[in-house]
Amino acid sequence: MKVIAVNNNKGGSLKTTTATNLAGVLAAEGERVLIIDADNQSNVTLSFGKNPDEFEVSLYDVLIKNLKPADAVVNVYENLDILPANDDLIGFDFEVIGKSKKYKAPFSIMKKTCSSLRKEYDYIFIDTPPSLSLMVGNVFAFADSVLIPFSPESYSMRSLVKVLGTIDDFKEQFNPQLRVLGVVGTMVNFQTILHQEVMQETRKYCTESQIHLFDSYIPRSIRFASSVAYEKVPATLAKKSTDIAKSYFELWKEIKENEQAR
Template sequence: MKVIAVNNNKGGSLKTTTATNLAGVLASEGNKVLIIDSDNQSNVSLTFGKNPDEFTESLYDVLIEELTPSSAVVNVHENLDILPSNDDLIGFDFEVIGNNKKYKTPFTIMKDTCSELKKDYDYILIDTPPSLSLMVGNVFAFADSVLIPFSPESYSMRSLVKVLGTIDDFKAQFNPSLHVLGVVGTMVNFQTILHQQVMQETRRYCAESEIHLFDAYIPRSIRFASSVAYENVPATLGKKSNDVANSYYELWKEIQKNEQTK
């Protein structure tokens, strides 16, 4: 569980919020943590008040230009570093697909270039783009486990089924040790009938698929955005503790408990 990918191919499921807030939980507990931002939208950098356009070295340089990974790492908080992305990452898929002589195993580029980072950190979290792309394939080939944020809206179940199917495919072909930590509800409002129904359906599906659906969930709130806007940190690293930030502490406790019982 050293390298945790946070993935859902549906946008707006709080992937970046989940990755950064869990990183905040881990860092606050004294762990050395790295967040790899594999999404060209660069929201991890923005969460910590950094301008991604000012980075001269990024994940793209590590993957394509063979830059030593530690050279691109940026410290953003005590015990917490990021390996940032920027607009250069838009060209990753085209660069790799267009040069099959150089990239004979296109899904293992991240694993080949970034594995050395494992020795420097207790945990590595990877924020992923909202797609089932070559980049996400690289993340799945490198990660030990996948956490799936799930917003209970219309058509969300379809995305969840696709993500789980893709993980199974990559596990079989590229990373036999990859496993799903579980599904966590995000932006949940149990006062709405739709959310109640979708979460019930999700619980049934996860039980049938032997996938853990966490009891801890992330409520719909503006606190996450407020913390980023006014403090330039995720809510779990904000100065004022609140119930919304505590939801990620509860999630991490449940992740640990669930992993220990396996």
């Protein structure tokens, strides 16, 4: 469980929020944590009040230009580093696909270039783009497990089924050790009938598919944005504690308990 990818191919499911806040939980507990930002939108960087355009090197330079990953890592909080992304990452898929002779194992680039980071950190989180792309394939090849944030809106179940199917297919071909850590409900409002019905349907599907659906969930709130906007850190690292931050501490506790029970 050392390298955890946070993935859903549907946008707006709180992937970045989940990756940064769980990283904040662990950093607060004294663990050495790295977040790899594998999304060219650079939301991880922005979550810590940093401007991605100011970084001279990024994940792209590590993957394509053979820069040592440690040379691109930036410290953003005590015990917490990031490997940032910027607009250069937009060109990753085209660069690799366009040079098939050079990149003979296109899904293994991140594993090859970033494996040295494993010994430097207790945990590594990877924030992924909302797509099933070459970049996501590289993340799946490098990761030990996948945590799936799931917002219970219309058509969300269809997206979840696709993600789980993709993980199964990818695992069989490229990373037999990869497994699904579990599904976590995000932006949940149990006062709406839609959310009640979708979460009930999701629990049934996860049970039948032997996928863990965490009892902990992340409620709908504007406080995530407020924390980033005013304190330049995720909610779990903000000075003022909130119910939102508490929900991520509870989620991590449940993740650990579930892992110990395996």
